[in-house]
Amino acid sequence: MLKKYDVLVIGGGVVGSAIARELSRYQLKIGVLEKNPDVCLEMSARNSAVLHGGFAYEIGTNKAALCVEGCMEFDEVARELDVPFIRTGKVLVGNTPEDMESLKETLRIGKINGAVGLEIIDEKRLKELVPAVEGSFALLSPMSGILDPFQYTIGLAENAVKNGARYHLMREVTGIHREEDGTYKVETSKEDFRTKWVINAAGLGAVKISEMLGITGYKMGGTRGHYIVLDKAVGDLLPMPVYPVPSTTYMGIHVTPTVEGNVTVGPDADRVTDLANYGVEQHNMDYLVEDASTLWPHIHRKDFIRNYAGIQPTWLDREGPMKDFVIEAREDVPNTVNLIGIESPGLTAALPVARRAVQLLVEREKPEMNSNFDPTRKRIQRFAEATPEEQAELIRENPDYGEIICRCESVTKAEVLDAIHNPLGVETMIGMKYRTRSMMGRCQGGYCQMRIAQLLQEEKGLDVTQVLYAREESELFSGRVR
Template sequence: MKDIYDILIIGGGVVGSAIAREFSRYELKIGVLEKEPDVCCGTSGRNTGMLHAGFTYRHGSLKAQCAIEGNKEFDSVAKELDVPFKRTGKLVIGFTDRDMQSLLKYKKLGELNGVEGLKIIDKSTINKLDPSAGGEFAMYSPASGILNPFEYTIALAENAHQNGVEYYFDSRVIDIAKKNDIFKIKTISKTFYTKWVINSAGLNSDVISEMLGIPGYKLKGFKGEYYVLDKKAGKFMNMPIYPAPNEKGGFGVHATPTVDGNILIGPSSEIVYDFEDYGVTAPIMNKLIAEGKKIFKNLKREYFIRNFSGIRPKLVDKKTGEVQDFVLEMREDVPNVINLVGIESPGLTSALPLARRAVALFNKKEKLIPNKTFNPKRKGILKFSEQDDSVKEKLIKSDSDYGKIICRCENVTKAEIIQAVHNCLGVDSITGIKNRTRAMMGRCQGGYCQTRIAEIIGKEKHKSEKKILYSRSGSYMFVGKVRK
């Protein structure tokens, strides 16, 4: 007898994992098929980490509704899932009369959408809020905030798994067929069977949509490159600093602090056709520096420690070229499918609101029985470096591995690394441990600790060094020993 799921979700990023978590509130057999070895390898782990307020999205759009809803609830969500979050506010700065008109336009739109507290402020007020910000004037958005996109995505996935959802990594979908009301989903490693399919495949959602019998969608990839600045720069910045939006609501290069004290400069925005091209380029890096200096006064090359890129899956109108709203649909002609396409920014902010809407669509067709054992709370790995001395002393007495610092830049202990290696999702790549502990995210970017972490993974998981992955499938760290 085939093992048949009630729901299979294709895509385990922040939205897919939010959907999994919300459906785990009910008595259902749920699986998630993720093509990468972890939940943070794609767009969900390659973004600015902003909690958007919702002032640039068309009134009444799904983007606007979900951004407002997700923003307002996030203090309680962050506490429930034990993820770091700061409601910092945001400055959207301007220099010209055109910039002022843009700010007034989006202030009015934001207020229409329900964003609270938007203000136009002068240069002296900018300096009081954040002396590092450029600009002659600004719109201040107190509702905006910053979060860790890795930890949030991981927290949603772990909480879903703790409530019974099964995750299957390295499971790229290559074919979907349907017979007798049961979907047969073939991946590169295994075949699955399910009554319902939810397409949350991000950059590949148009491809999966076509496999499901819903053609017509075509995504454009907009690549954004970033610089990561050292925490030495982070001490100068209080909140995200954005330039005034263009006429279509898009922002140029901005400067955003992270919840951990770094600063991100970016993103750029270039159309790409290879959705797995995460390289960075010298011309764009130079552009980031030139534009970044206009908005963040303390930008210096000495602070640069890393660069990276992400790709936003935009659904664009074929005739006008305008970016479209999120698609969240259930069609009568394609039964038992919930289809999400074009989920880009503000997808991080909108993940749980989108998930609840997916549940509501399902509930129109199927009776939902509450899962009486559902637990909405998830506890993350305790950060040793953030504890006071008395707590640190108790931790070391309880486990001597807390007294062994593996990552010197971020003060991550061996005990934390081991906990991360044994995470409930079974992820044991180098970046999987990095995203769960912040090891290798400091000034030396793993120069000291990376091989030590690889050694711990090998020992804890009984793996040879040749089997240890850096991040994505095939990214093996070692080919053998230098010396025997």
């Protein structure tokens, strides 16, 4: 028996989950198909975690308008979804007359786009804001900020589930067929579904899904950007993101604080054809250090705790490179909403993109509102963020708060258990990591990883060989270990 929905969203990343949340404002039966074991494993997780101000995008584009909209509303969104967020501001740092002219043009474009508070500041003001930076002047964007992209994506998904949506993980779409009654049969790697509407929010897989729908003409390449994560010991030296003067196609290698106090360095931009290869090579790390140190000379190998990479897609249509988001509902392919080109600033613009996509459906379907919609979600209680008095009370109420599983980030057994029993049904190591920050500290799981794996086995009834790190075929063990 096929599972039947009014709407199937293909892709459970930040944009797909934002769409599911916006759809849940209406009386619709909503399903989300995600090929991975969690909602935050590709572009939504592998980025700079910056809330952009909207000044870097061409005038009149969806990118510009939706980025500004997403930036301006994010204080409220972060409160609703309990997402760690700091409106730090951001500086684009220059030194030459050519840099100054570029920043003046960026300022002009930003003001037309509606970006708020932009100004060019001198070296004295720059040093007041970021004492450790090297530069002669800068463009200041006071509305830019930093957020937790894992918690944002997970928060959107969990809020969608709270309001009635259902997620189907590890269901890679393999075929889409329009039936005689006008509905769609959607085939996946594990089971098939029936739906009246299909929304393509597949991110790196969007072209593939578009072609399955019968919408052709789009192509995609990619660049792989590499990052270095620095220890919290240097976090106080970087109060806000520091960028170089951007080119017309690339924002450049930058240094960015995280909401938890680390610093990330990157990304560079290697052209790639393999959109699933997230490896980081030594020469990439060396280049990141050399380039970023001209802006912020506090990048030392003793502070490296991790590296990672993200794939940034490059989109083409019949006329060449695409410079904007495509959000379309075409009459020749009825009951579909097709999203193509949702790259940076997709994290910032996720909810505005979702509203535009859902509005295309609402205009045609005219569903009733969901009077029980609740926009709020609470993340897992962080023991490390509680006061000593609150910590004592938590332990009195639940002794599992008294057992530390992750020493680096002070994550307790109670938090890990809450993460294991999450609303989405995720049961991977990376799922626990993104929900609790376990395995994110200086030792990167050296102390806690095996304890978390054991708890996953016990709580989920998994065999040792079924414990996955992140994706399918990422088994941690081939058999029993001591």
